[in-house]
Amino acid sequence: MPETDGGAAALAEKIETLFRVVRRPDRTPYSNEEVARACREATGESFSATYLWQLRTGRRDNPTKRHLEALAGFFQVPPAYFFDGEEAAAVGRELEVLGALRDAGVQRVALRAVGLSPEGLDTVSELIDVIARREAARRGGPGQDEQNTRA
Known part of the structure; x- marks a missing residue:
């Protein structure tokens, strides 16, 4: 089995x-x-x-x-x-x-990325990484975002 x-x-x-x-x-x-x-x-x-x-x-x-x-x-x-x-x-x-x-927003991003060059896909991936880090910092608590923008 x-x-x-x-x-x-x-x-x-x-x-x-x-x-x-x-x-x-x-x-x-x-x-x-x-x-x-x-x-x-x-x-x-x-x-x-x-x-x-x-x-x-x-x-x-x-x-x-x-x-x-x-x-x-x-x-x-x-x-x-x-x-x-x-x-x-x-x-x-x-x-x-x-x-x-299944997430409509992810679908839109994925469909818009079709046909991009490898370099373009790398740029999109880097932007997503930056945004994900910023959002993770914001969820880390109040004041953390302020510290990140001052640094």
Whole structure:
């Protein structure tokens, strides 16, 4: 079954990540019932919303290969996501990007950057780094921004 890199907790985290990042077209999350129904239809086997909840929370950690394949199919990730640590890491990085791209502001920036030269992309990246540092300093507390502008 799934790779034993943390057992139930690792499997639950992987499934929870899929629910958090992969959304309906209207950006609302899928329910356990919707996913379980799709997995039942894909496998022809028993797959209840309660069972899925147990997998998501780590209360169950020994799904069949067919159940994991059905979950992978529903969320459009390779089945190896559940079995292979390297594949899980690669898919995890892709899911982070997907999650970020759900933000309309990030989408606008990304779409405007299409076609820029490598040098132009480097400049945009540097500007983003500067802005991120400034915003982090502001969140650090009152007065910190004043100190940064005086320095």
